[in-house]
Amino acid sequence: MSERAGRLGGLLESVKGPRDLKELGAEELPRLAAEIRDLLVSATARTGGHLGPNLGVVELTIALHRVFDSPRDRILWDTGHQAYVHKMLTGRADRFGTLRQEGGLSGYPSQAESEHDVIENSHASTALSYADGLAKAYKLRGESDRTVVAVIGDGALTGGMAWEALNNIAAHRDLPLIIVVNDNGRSYSPTIGGLANHLASLRTNQRYEDVLEFVKDNLNKVPVVGAPVYDALHGMKKGIKDVLAPQAMFEDLGLKYIGLVDGHDTQAVEAALRKARGFRRPVIVHVLTKKGFGYSPAENHGEDCFHSPGAFDPLTGEEKPKPHGWTNVFSQEMVRLGAERQDIVAITAAMLGPTGLIPFSEAYPDRLYDVGIAEQHALTSAAGLAMGGLHPVVAVYATFLNRAFDQLLMDVALHRLPVTVVLDRAGVTGDDGASHNGMWDLSILQVVPGLAVAVPRDEPRLRELLAEAVAVDDGPTVVRYPKGPVGPEIEAVGKLGEMDVLRTGEPDVLVVSVGPMAEMCLEAAALLDAQGISATVVDPRWVKPLDEALVAAARVHKLVVVVEDNGRVGGVGDAVARMLRDADVDVPVRTYGIPQRFLDHAKRAKILADIGLTAQDIAREITEAVARRSPVLENHPAR
Numbered sequence: 259m260s261e262r263a264g265r266l267g268g269l270l271e272s273v274k275g276p277r278d279l280k281e282l283g284a285e286e287l288p289r290l291a292a293e294i295r296d297l298l299v300s301a302t303a304r305t306g307g308h309l310g311p312n313l314g315v316v317e318l319t320i321a322l323h324r325v326f327d328s329p330r331d332r333i334l335w336d337t338g339h340q341a342y343v344h345k346m347l348t349g350r351a352d353r354f355g356t357l358r359q360e361g362g363l364s365g366y367p368s369q370a371e372s373e374h375d376v377i378e379n380s381h382a383s384t385a386l387s388y389a390d391g392l393a394k395a396y397k398l399r400g401e402s403d404r405t406v407v408a409v410i411g412d413g414a415l416t417g418g419m420a421w422e423a424l425n426n427i428a429a430h431r432d433l434p435l436i437i438v439v440n441d442n443g444r445s446y447s448p449t450i451g452g453l454a455n456h457l458a459s460l461r462t463n464q465r466y467e468d469v470l471e472f473v474k475d476n477l478n479k480v481p482v483v484g485a486p487v488y489d490a491l492h493g494m495k496k497g498i499k500d501v502l503a504p505q506a507m508f509e510d511l512g513l514k515y516i517g518l519v520d521g522h523d524t525q526a527v528e529a530a531l532r533k534a535r536g537f538r539r540p541v542i543v544h545v546l547t548k549k550g551f552g553y554s555p556a557e558n559h560g561e562d563c564f565h566s567p568g569a570f571d572p573l574t575g576e577e578k579p580k581p582h583g584w585t586n587v588f589s590q591e592m593v594r595l596g597a598e599r600q601d602i603v604a605i606t607a608a609m610l611g612p613t614g615l616i617p618f619s620e621a622y623p624d625r626l627y628d629v630g631i632a633e634q635h636a637l638t639s640a641a642g643l644a645m646g647g648l649h650p651v652v653a654v655y656a657t658f659l660n661r662a663f664d665q666l667l668m669d670v671a672l673h674r675l676p677v678t679v680v681l682d683r684a685g686v687t688g689d690d691g692a693s694h695n696g697m698w699d700l701s702i703l704q705v706v707p708g709l710a711v712a713v714p715r716d717e718p719r720l721r722e723l724l725a726e727a728v729a730v731d732d733g734p735t736v737v738r739y740p741k742g743p744v745g746p747e748i749e750a751v752g753k754l755g756e757m758d759v760l761r762t763g764e765p766d767v768l769v770v771s772v773g774p775m776a777e778m779c780l781e782a783a784a785l786l787d788a789q790g791i792s793a794t795v796v797d798p799r800w801v802k803p804l805d806e807a808l809v810a811a812a813r814v815h816k817l818v819v820v821v822e823d824n825g826r827v828g829g830v831g832d833a834v835a836r837m838l839r840d841a842d843v844d845v846p847v848r849t850y851g852i853p854q855r856f857l858d859h860a861k862r863a864k865i866l867a868d869i870g871l872t873a874q875d876i877a878r879e880i881t882e883a884v885a886r887r888s889p890v891l892e893n894h895p896a897r
């Protein structure tokens with residue numbers, strides 16, 4: 259893995275930390291910004307990553323680290339996907355070739371990488387709450403000279419937690435806390451909702467644009483004096499904006515407001531930040547930026563301004579074609595189901611493209627709701643839609659369901675409502691690190707009464723199980739599948755109750771394979787043959803509630819093995835073990851899954867290998883267990 263993503267520009271190479279940055283002259287900053295953009299494009303072209311968001315915060319980040327004194331002052335990044343420039347300016351530019359690679363730089367802030375990094379969680383709308391807590395702590399510890407700065411995007415600002423934090427921050431007028439609203443008008447797609455409309459009105463207040471155009475047209479005609487005067491006015495444009503585009507919403511909250519500031523004018527941003535710092539109280543600095551700024555393939559990328567492209571050609575911006583994935587299957591099936599069932603509606607939490615709902619939204623524009631980055635609202639709004647006689651399908655990434663657990667439990671399941679939750683990126687995702695692995699859902703969903711969970715093993719089963727899920731009208735259903743390409747189709751060779759039998763054998767080992775683990779489990783079973791151990795492999799399809807036929811099958815086997823792409827604690831394996839215990843079936847049960855710890859970023863396949871979720875590892879473990887008939891297998895990492 260080459261540490262460098264190509265040769266660093268001279269200025270960027272000279273910046274080993276914020277102190278060096280502060281020593282640069284203002285006239286050097288445009289070149290520094292250009293060198294940063296070059297590195298952003300060259301690095302993400304090779305590794306993939308959040309190019310669009312980071313291109314939009316180059317000048318903002320330069321200004322932040324020139325005005326504030328990190329790490330004494332704390333600079334927090336909401337979601338953290340836009341912290342690449344922050345990493346470059348805090349001494350990691352020379353490692354940017356390792357971005358999102360195993361052992362290399364994380365795609366998000368990482369305390370292990372730098373004292374300048376704070377929030378690692380990659381989950382949106384949390385930075386203001388951290389800032390609230392940090393500022394209160396510094397005040398209580400007598401460290402009020404430390405300024406806390408939180409950078410939050412317009413998308414993250416649509417998350418409810420951000421408003422809970424604003425409500426609290428506004429109540430403490432003596433906290434030296436600066437909220438930088440990085441307003442580029444987009445999450446992936448244009449940000450939605452009343453807040454977004456208000457921000458848009460601030461951005462594009464026509465009176466402001468008309469005045470500026472008039473000034474530009476008339477002043478530039480005046481020889482010698484005209485142009486400099488226009489430049490001065492242009493430099494003051496935030497002042498004009500203040501007058502013409504009131505910012506009542508924020509000020510009504512009791513927060514001071516500075517804006518609108520041109521986020522690509524480093525000096526204007528520095529001036530605004532210095533002014534904000536001087537207030538020594540909560541202040542909002544509303545900065546206008548452009549996602550993808552300075553790289554036309556990103557600026558002109560219609561769907562999401564290169565929010566998180568895979569590897570691409572830096573000259574053309576052309577991405578490498580992505581293989582046919584689970585998301586594509588869901589996307590197609592939703593359009594088909596939408597034609598069959600007029601009551602089916604879909605909800606996305608600001609991830610229309612990533613969850614595959616664009617075709618559904620184009621086919622049925624009135625039946626798609628984008629609620630912003632608001633998963634809790636998504637679930638309870640779905641409850642309302644269901645109470646109103648519809649069948650909502652809520653599509654979210656598995657890891658983001660966590661924050662909407664109570665809404666699923668108490669707003670949907672308690673009322674036994676026909677809501678289907680589709681969890682994309684379930685299981686190990688890899689590149690985005692610990693906070694993105696979908697390793698929690700099969701555990702937390704076990705405790706929801708009346709909720710059914712389906713885990714398809716391949717494309718036909720995803721189509722079948724999604725259709726079965728939306729046909730359930732007396733309670734919630736969940737369908738979950740991983741990131742990336744769909745594996746080979748695996749036909750059943752028989753049935754065991756409602757479960758698919760994928761392989762029959764002598765009653766040595768009963769392997770319960772959860773969803774996409776089927777391919778690997780069949781390979782393991784073939785390896786076991788060579789050891790004279792015969793394995794039957796079954797795919798439950800619905801893992802909650804479990805099929806009672808498992809009990810009778812387990813009773814006649816020497817060992818039951820459960821393999822799942824979920825955390826082991828409280829997952830399907832534990833549910834099978836509990837079911838057999840309750841039925842007094844005294845057969846040893848071995849559960850294999852993701853070890854219950856936060857996993858560092860790496861490719862999905864590499865992580866699965868590292869944690870022992872491979873055919874060779876599972877076959878070896880089973881061989882040893884059968885040989886020893888030992889009830890305890892301590893050494894397997896997946897245990």
Ligand SMILES: Cc1ncc(C[n+]2csc(CCOP(=O)(O)OP(=O)(O)O)c2C)c(N)n1
Nearest residue numbers: 311380381382411412413414444445446608
């Ligand atoms: C709770 C949660 N839901 C969804 C996401 C996926 N996500 C990552 S970045 C992003 C858009 C963020 O938009 P914004 O805050 O405006 O930042 P920008 O990318 O525009 O800089 C989304 C939806 C997430 N990280 N966290």
Ligand SMILES: CC(=O)[C@@H](O)[C@H](O)COP(=O)(O)O
Nearest residue numbers: 337339380566612683690741
């Ligand atoms: C930051 C964020 O939450 C997403 O942008 C995340 O990077 C998802 O990536 P994939 O869509 O590539 O899984």
Ligand SMILES: [Mg+2]
Nearest residue numbers: 411412413444
């Ligand atoms: Mg945005």
